[in-house]
Amino acid sequence: MNRFERFEGIFLVAGIGFFLLSFLGMGLAPWTTLKKLKMIPEGTGRTAEEELGRTIFIHEGCWHCHTQFVRPVAGEPRRYGPVSQAMEHINEIPQLFGTRRVGPDLAREGGKRSNDWHLAHFYNPRLTVPWSVMPGFPWFYKKEGGKIIPTEKAKALTAYMQSLGKSAKAQMEKAEEEYRKNFRIGSILPPGDDLLERGKELFAEECSGCHGPQGDGNSEANKLLLPAPADLTEDNPTPEYVYTVLHKGIPGSAMPHFRDCPEEDIWALSYYVVSLEPKEKEPVIPPPSPEVIDRGKEIFSTTCAVCHGAEGRGDGPAGIALKPSPPDFHGMRPSFRHIVDTLSKGIPGTAMAPFVQLSAGDKEALAFYIRSLYTAGEKQ
Amino acid sequence: MDKKQIAVVSGPLVRVYVYVALFGILVPLSFALILAAKFVWPDFLGTISWLQFGRIRVFHTNGVIFGWLGLSFFGILNYCVPKLAGRPLLSEKLAWITLYVLVAGVGIGLIAELAGGMQGIEYAEFPWYADIIFAAGFVMASINYLGTLFKSDEKQLYVSSWYFILGFSFTVFNYVMGNVIPAYFAPGAAGAAITGLWIHNAVGLFVTPMGVGIVYFILPVLLGKPVYSHLLSLLGFWTLAFFYPLGGSHHYFFSPIPWWVQVLAVPLTAVLFVVVVTVVYNWFMTLKGSWGEIPKSPALAFMVTGIFAYMATCTQGPFHAFLSVQKVIHFTDWVVAHAHLALFGAFSYWVIGSILYLWPFVTGKPLVSPGRQWTSYWLLTLGFYVFYFAPITASGLLQGYYWITGAPFADSVINSGPFWFARLIGGVLMYVGMVLFARELFVSAKGIAKKAHSGAMGGSA
Numbered sequence: 001m002n003r004f005e006r007f008e009g010i011f012l013v014a015g016i017g018f019f020l021l022s023f024l025g026m027g028l029a030p031w032t033t034l035k036k037l038k039m040i041p042e043g044t045g046r047t048a049e050e051e052l053g054r055t056i057f058i059h060e061g062c063w064h065c066h067t068q069f070v071r072p073v074a075g076e077p078r079r080y081g082p083v084s085q086a087m088e089h090i091n092e093i094p095q096l097f098g099t100r101r102v103g104p105d106l107a108r109e110g111g112k113r114s115n116d117w118h119l120a121h122f123y124n125p126r127l128t129v130p131w132s133v134m135p136g137f138p139w140f141y142k143k144e145g146g147k148i149i150p151t152e153k154a155k156a157l158t159a160y161m162q163s164l165g166k167s168a169k170a171q172m173e174k175a176e177e178e179y180r181k182n183f184r185i186g187s188i189l190p191p192g193d194d195l196l197e198r199g200k201e202l203f204a205e206e207c208s209g210c211h212g213p214q215g216d217g218n219s220e221a222n223k224l225l226l227p228a229p230a231d232l233t234e235d236n237p238t239p240e241y242v243y244t245v246l247h248k249g250i251p252g253s254a255m256p257h258f259r260d261c262p263e264e265d266i267w268a269l270s271y272y273v274v275s276l277e278p279k280e281k282e283p284v285i286p287p288p289s290p291e292v293i294d295r296g297k298e299i300f301s302t303t304c305a306v307c308h309g310a311e312g313r314g315d316g317p318a319g320i321a322l323k324p325s326p327p328d329f330h331g332m333r334p335s336f337r338h339i340v341d342t343l344s345k346g347i348p349g350t351a352m353a354p355f356v357q358l359s360a361g362d363k364e365a366l367a368f369y370i371r372s373l374y375t376a377g378e379k380q
Numbered sequence: 381m382d383k384k385q386i387a388v389v390s391g392p393l394v395r396v397y398v399y400v401a402l403f404g405i406l407v408p409l410s411f412a413l414i415l416a417a418k419f420v421w422p423d424f425l426g427t428i429s430w431l432q433f434g435r436i437r438v439f440h441t442n443g444v445i446f447g448w449l450g451l452s453f454f455g456i457l458n459y460c461v462p463k464l465a466g467r468p469l470l471s472e473k474l475a476w477i478t479l480y481v482l483v484a485g486v487g488i489g490l491i492a493e494l495a496g497g498m499q500g501i502e503y504a505e506f507p508w509y510a511d512i513i514f515a516a517g518f519v520m521a522s523i524n525y526l527g528t529l530f531k532s533d534e535k536q537l538y539v540s541s542w543y544f545i546l547g548f549s550f551t552v553f554n555y556v557m558g559n560v561i562p563a564y565f566a567p568g569a570a571g572a573a574i575t576g577l578w579i580h581n582a583v584g585l586f587v588t589p590m591g592v593g594i595v596y597f598i599l600p601v602l603l604g605k606p607v608y609s610h611l612l613s614l615l616g617f618w619t620l621a622f623f624y625p626l627g628g629s630h631h632y633f634f635s636p637i638p639w640w641v642q643v644l645a646v647p648l649t650a651v652l653f654v655v656v657v658t659v660v661y662n663w664f665m666t667l668k669g670s671w672g673e674i675p676k677s678p679a680l681a682f683m684v685t686g687i688f689a690y691m692a693t694c695t696q697g698p699f700h701a702f703l704s705v706q707k708v709i710h711f712t713d714w715v716v717a718h719a720h721l722a723l724f725g726a727f728s729y730w731v732i733g734s735i736l737y738l739w740p741f742v743t744g745k746p747l748v749s750p751g752r753q754w755t756s757y758w759l760l761t762l763g764f765y766v767f768y769f770a771p772i773t774a775s776g777l778l779q780g781y782y783w784i785t786g787a788p789f790a791d792s793v794i795n796s797g798p799f800w801f802a803r804l805i806g807g808v809l810m811y812v813g814m815v816l817f818a819r820e821l822f823v824s825a826k827g828i829a830k831k832a833h834s835g836a837m838g839g840s841a
């Protein structure tokens with residue numbers, strides 16, 4: 001015991017020495033190897049607005065719930081996108097890798113959601129994601145005459161979100177395009193009461209924030225989303241249509257995709273949405289007269305049949321070779337508004353172009369005609 | 381250990397440090413209750429910006445680390461260090477100033493965090509102006525404690541002193557590194573490597589040496605017998621000093637930090653198991669034959685329960701570093717449970733046990749109610765292990781499972797709900813337990829004369 005009498009100096013030297021060892025070996029050494037990296041051009045820089053968003057992200061402690069790096073393990077590349085590279089982060093001081101994921105990783109968030117989705121979500125995450133435990137940030141908004149107006153800060157935060165993962169954005173977009181192109185309805189699950197029950201539960205959990213508890217589009221989120229969430233009771237699309245929407249989402253709107261969910265859940269939701277009834281029993285869209293349908297049929301055969309096929313089966317001479325190819329309207333009935341919308345806006349990234357020359361009446365006639373083609377159960 | 385019965389300890393100094401530390405636990409704990417509630421009802425107090433989740437989370441973590449553990453360690457050191465050195469502190473005046481400076485640093489830092497001005501480095505969220513004040517206080521404390529030990533006339537340097545010297549001399553540098561380099565200089569993965577180092581060294585080379593040093597001091601005096609093996613003390617100390625500073629990157633496994641640094645951290649973390657085993661074995665052998673004392677002494681019960689928690693934490697640690705385990709538990713509640721097992725289950729228990737032991741010596745009055753101490757012990761223990769540690773460990777596994785199986789993210793949040801609710805219950809129990817502990821100290825000390833330098837009598841070693 002006496003050998004170590006009063007060698008306090010040793011311990012002092014040990015403290016300083018081991019600190020140096022720690023810093024040089026595990027801090028400075030990796031830093032030196034990383035200094036050689038060059039930022040890839042697409043990933044460089046942030047605008048002043050994005051920078052402000054990043055500062056808010058730090059000050060509000062978002063990084064205690066959200067990480068910003070995708071690991072090469074645990075299925076993360078599939079869930080979030082390409083694995084994070086050191087060079088993507090060489091402009092980040094301080095780094096925001098994070099150590100806890102109460103919410104999803106954000107390294108690939110840019111482009112995943114629409115701006116209005118983010119703005120509604122930051123106001124109160126329960127508006128868009130009813131099960132969320134994320135805090136709301138209402139102090140980034142002003143209220144004026146019942147309207148909720150995002151301030152600079154909410155917009156900056158949104159811009160920052162959209163800037164995340166810049167260097168992998170092209171890759172992400174390409175993957176999304178591939179997915180949409182190759183999307184096919186797989187096997188159809190037959191309806192059933194259990195499924196409907198499950199659908200109801202899931203609808204409350206996932207959709208009620210935007211589409212309202214009744215599914216009629218009456219919700220808080222309505223105030224912040226543009227286009228507003230659809231009234232799902234309005235006219236009845238088919239389960240196949242809802243199923244397709246749930247897999248693809250609706251680009252350019254806040255409507256997200258739900259393709260991570262098990263197939264069974266997506267069918268459950270689809271049947272549930274179809275079962276939604278309008279509150280007033282009167283259908284919002286009156287049934288068309290036979291003349292209107294005939295007019296639709298006429299326009300269809302002259303303008304659309306090349307691609308969509310004479311009977312709307314998606315097998316027109318110009319259509320078969322297309323990717324994605326036109327859908328079979330006998331197996332799927334889109335909602336009325338979706339057809340009208342598609343005719344005004346087209347579907348970017350596909351052969352389906354907008355038809356601006358058509359009058360509103362023509363578009364409606366076409367919509368009635370297409371919806372009349374559906375032959376329930378014929379396909380399956 | 382010194383057996384002289386001289387008045388080297390300043391009673392008021394210890395007492396006031398402890399009172400401030402009590403403030404430093406009760407306030408962050410009330411924020412912890414709000415945090416736990418927000419996991420159950422996310423819109424609870426949801427329109428108040430300074431009670432936003434992110435802000436109060438750092439208030440809670442920084443509050444307990446700096447305000448509670450930091451100040452209570454120093455309070456206990458105000459008692460231990462003079463005893464170890466056989467002389468009064470280098471400067472009692474400096475110790476008072478240190479207290480004011482530390483309180484100012486922590487107070488300003490915490491308020492800045494609530495006001496929305498935190499810095500983006502984990503466990504270093506105080507903004508720079510609070511960092512500077514806190515660092516100044518820390519340097520003053522280091523000078524005071526190290527100076528006292530260095531000026532001592534005692535023949536030998538007890539193992540506690542080794543830990544204290546190591547802890548202070550290492551942490552002064554570590555604190556500056558952690559707060560400056562990742563915040564202003566090191567970008568991206570390099571910043572992460574250094575942040576990992578800072579987090580890791582803060583727990584391993586500040587909290588651990590202080591806590592372990594305190595146990596090495598308090599445990600033998602509680603039991604009235606010397607430490608079992610000097611050789612084991614040596615081994616435990618030097619392996620900690622050598623291996624602990626090298627494992628920092630294990631906080632960022634599978635990140636873009638150069639892979640060799642991460643791979644190196646695996647064995648360097650695993651070997652830490654040796655550290656714990658030697659230290660804990662040493663304590664258990666010291667305890668041998670004295671287990672029967674525990675039911676008679678709440679202080680000893682706290683110390684021993686803490687030792688078990690320490691062993692459990694540091695058995696978990698090396699497993700975390702196995703990459704197959706790491707990919708499941710990382711980012712989940714599991715790590716939160718692990719951190720609490722260490723900081724609450726081990727270190728806070730040691731602090732509580734030590735304060736219960738030394739309170740009569742610094743107040744000159746016995747503790748009044750063993751009943752209240754036991755109630756506090758059981759509330760804390762039940763609240764923590766049954767309602768906090770077990771559920772949050774389970775929810776951590778569940779989250780890891782959902783993520784790795786590719787389930788929708790929603791599953792990991794929705795299915796954690798019941799566990800998060802259990803934690804809220806646990807939090808309430810723990811809070812009440814802490815209040816009882818604080819009350820016991822206040823009630824026992826009541827009526828003490830203001831200037832009682834003499835209150836500090838020697839501990840019976």
Ligand code: HEM
Pocket residue numbers: 099100502579583584587588630631649650652653655656693694695696697698700701706709710711715718719722723727
């Ligand atoms: C010697 C035994 C220990 C070992 C080997 C060890 C190892 C680890 C590892 C590998 C992690 C990272 C887990 C992950 O994020 O996936 C971790 C996290 C953590 N440990 Fe330990 N640990 C030990 C003891 C302690 C002690 C004594 C404390 C507290 C004083 C502590 C506090 C923490 C904290 C706070 C975290 C969470 C850090 C964060 O999420 O940012 N650990 N530990």
